[in-house]
Amino acid sequence: MILTVDVGNTRIKAAVFEGSTVLENFIFEKNQLEEKIKKILEKFQNCSDLVVASVGNIEKQSFLTFEKQLSVHFFTHEDVFPFHNKYATPKTLGIDRMILAAGATLQFPKQNRLVIDAGTCITYDFIDENDNYLGGAISPGLRLRYESLHHYTARLPLLTFETPDSYIGNSTAQAIHSGVVNGFVYEIDGFIDEYRANFSNFIIILTGGDADFLAKRLKNTIFANSNFLLESLNQTFQYKIEND
Numbered sequence: 001m002i003l004t005v006d007v008g009n010t011r012i013k014a015a016v017f018e019g020s021t022v023l024e025n026f027i028f029e030k031n032q033l034e035e036k037i038k039k040i041l042e043k044f045q046n047c048s049d050l051v052v053a054s055v056g057n058i059e060k061q062s063f064l065t066f067e068k069q070l071s072v073h074f075f076t077h078e079d080v081f082p083f084h085n086k087y088a089t090p091k092t093l094g095i096d097r098m099i100l101a102a103g104a105t106l107q108f109p110k111q112n113r114l115v116i117d118a119g120t121c122i123t124y125d126f127i128d129e130n131d132n133y134l135g136g137a138i139s140p141g142l143r144l145r146y147e148s149l150h151h152y153t154a155r156l157p158l159l160t161f162e163t164p165d166s167y168i169g170n171s172t173a174q175a176i177h178s179g180v181v182n183g184f185v186y187e188i189d190g191f192i193d194e195y196r197a198n199f200s201n202f203i204i205i206l207t208g209g210d211a212d213f214l215a216k217r218l219k220n221t222i223f224a225n226s227n228f229l230l231e232s233l234n235q236t237f238q239y240k241i242e243n244d
């Protein structure tokens with residue numbers, strides 16, 4: 001049994017795996033880290049490994065206390081990955097993006113793959129059919145768009161997500177919802193169209209906190225799997241054991 005932990009910039013996601021099967025999923029805040037992991041390990045006493053990918057401000061030291069109980073692996077750029085990294089600044093590539101790219105490479109062999117992770121930020125990652133990781137894009141996520149409109153202006157209220165009535169927002173609130181939500185959807189559809197124009201055949205994986213909401217609204221039909229990062233962590237860890 002393996003406990004996988006994804007520390008994002010908004011919250012922490014975790015899952016216990018037995019082989020490739022998820023036994024249970026968890027979502028919690030950063031300040032609950034120790035207490036929650038302790039509880040999970042009490043419930044799943046057969047966990048042999050704790051496997052972490054962190055892009056948040058939680059470092060390896062935060063997990064060392066669990067080393068008495070099980071072996072801890074904190075993924076870094078030094079690990080083995082199943083793709084050729086063509087990013088010009090490989091050391092600054094987010095470890096979450098590396099794990100997503102690894103999962104896409106392992107789960108969907110020998111094809112072009114685009115991974116879209118709609119979390120705090122939207123990240124786009126492209127791995128071609130020869131397993132070259134080429135890069136992608138980073139833009140603000142849904143909630144970040146609402147918060148930044150409020151934070152950097154004097155007159156815009158902080159709203160929470162709501163489906164806009166129309167693309168023509170006829171009030172301040174509707175204009176914000178249209179700009180944020182429609183803008184979010186148009187951006188992703190626009191990127192997908194651009195990839196389609198350049199690559200004849202590719203699979204799209206959509207994940208992150210806003211994946212389910214998005215899947216229903218995109219013009220392009222794509223398969224959403226909000227657990228893709230944790231599944232990829234589990235698979236990349238198996239790959240590491242086999243290839244180290």
Ligand SMILES: Nc1ncnc2c1ncn2[C@@H]1O[C@H](COP(=O)(O)OP(=O)(O)O)[C@@H](O)[C@H]1O
Pocket residue numbers: 007008009010011012118119120121141142143144208209210
């Ligand atoms: N309960 C929630 N708390 C925070 N964000 C949420 C929640 N439910 C949905 N979301 C959406 O999920 C996004 C964060 O996704 P997530 O994948 O958890 O981010 P990260 O991996 O960066 O921590 C936010 O932009 C927000 O729109």
Ligand SMILES: CC(C)(COP(=O)(O)O)[C@@H](O)C(=O)NCCC(=O)O
Pocket residue numbers: 008009010055092093094095096097117119120121122123138
């Ligand atoms: C782009 C990110 C902030 C996304 O974080 P998330 O939305 O998953 O919390 C993270 O992948 C990161 O810190 N990347 C470093 C820069 C890069 O990937 O080039």
Ligand SMILES: [K+]
Pocket residue numbers: 117118119120121122123208
């Ligand atoms: K992301």
